[in-house]
Amino acid sequence: MSRYTKDYQMNYDIDWFFTDGIHYFHVASNGGAIPDFVNVDRNSNIELQNRIANSKIVTNDINVIDNPNGFNYSSFVDFAKKGFISIDKKNDGFDSQNYFVVAEPSNKQIKPDGVDDLIPKLSEKNRFKIHIEDIRNELLW
């Protein structure tokens, strides 16, 4: 099983995914570190990316963060329509664990299509430190 090397993680903006059993998250790595419980097998993440790219839209009812600077959030919007709470890493260093929600389905408990067997699951054993700000800048996690 191959893993993402540190060099690769620093040079690429990788899409990775996880679930806590209720919510499904998509994360843009923004050149930052990927947690170990996801970075067990790179091919499994690639398989998941491909499967989600070809999966169907489950809702068009989504919320998107204010965008006064006109950045392109279409990538995050696409994932939110497919049922993921789509979060981005803040640009504050490789190892930092500060994230913010960019787009999310209005019904946060909606289920994406056909990812259950592959998506990494958070458990007590692999719980990692992560700080996520929601769309109203309040700490979600």
Add this chain to the structure above:
Amino acid sequence: MNLYLLRTYMDLQLLLFDIPNLCDSVIRLRKIRKTKNPKSKYKDQDYPAIVSRCCEKEFVYCVSKPFNSFYARTKSAKNPNAYRNMQLISAMNALGGIGKHPVAGGCNNKIGSCAEQHAAELLLRKNPSCKLDKIFFSNPIRPRTNEPRTFCDNCVKLFKL
């Protein structure tokens, strides 16, 4: 025109004429790879973290010829053929050596991995007589969102930005 305005003007030209196209082409290429072969294990299927474009300062005024510029993305400095220009290699060695962290500290990026440094190498291959401090860089951009980024300490020192 004072230096600040000139700099802003040059940035604007590159930003308006080049970078959106550059980001689009990065995204388009990624989609084509995924569509053609969804099971591909091709390692480049993720977005690059940052892309940058550079050109010689004289060319900045040629707005109608944006293709005189070169762009590159962040990538590993491990490839021994990544850098061939002796001027750039010796400047990098003075900082600490390709693929290593700078001796003086202050920057987390390994020398030679930044998009700016790869773009400069492409430019210097075409025009070896160009001096490092005569290279102009557009602001580095994150292709996923078009967010501008800042130059890192290594690039500031290498190219006197």
